[in-house]
Amino acid sequence: MDDYPLLNLFLTMLYLFLWVMWFFLLFKVVTDLFRDHSLNGWAKAGWLVLVILLPYLGVLIYLIVRGRSMHERDEKLAKDSEAAFRDYVRRAAGTEGGSGGSGHVNDLAKLAELKDKGAINAEEYERAKAKLLA
Numbered sequence: 001m002d003d004y005p006l007l008n009l010f011l012t013m014l015y016l017f018l019w020v021m022w023f024f025l026l027f028k029v030v031t032d033l034f035r036d037h038s039l040n041g042w043a044k045a046g047w048l049v050l051v052i053l054l055p056y057l058g059v060l061i062y063l064i065v066r067g068r069s070m071h072e073r074d075e076k077l078a079k080d081s082e083a084a085f086r087d088y089v090r091r092a093a094g095t096e097g098g099s100g101g102s103g104h105v106n107d108l109a110k111l112a113e114l115k116d117k118g119a120i121n122a123e124e125y126e127r128a129k130a131k132l133l134a
Contacts, residue, residue, distance in 0.1 A: 032070045
């Protein structure tokens with residue numbers, strides 16, 4: 001253990017952490033490039049070549065030039081995902097009159113009410129109930 005002092009271990013861990021963070025940032029930039037619909041194909045190819053050939057400088061330039069729009073795209077994606085999730089929950093709960101879970105419950109309650117009023121007989125009720133639950 002004398003050949004590898006504690007400071008060297010700390011520096012090795014720091015370099016490994018920075019290396020992992022570098023790849024994370026590189027993948028984030030490349031992902032943002034392909035997600036951006038305002039750039040044409042040639043602009044995307046140019047940025048990609050810059051990021052691959054001059055990785056550190058290319059990513060730094062990309063963050064300086066397009067960092068704000070990168071943040072705006074991330075924010076829009078998060079809002080769109082949240083809105084889609086809320087819409088899915090509403091539809092699944094049946095609160096918008098969709099065919100979600102409580103939609104069947106409401107239909108069955110209406111059928112039972114019609115049967116109780118005598119508007120339909122027991123046989124018609126059973127057929128309609130079977131059709132709803134199928």
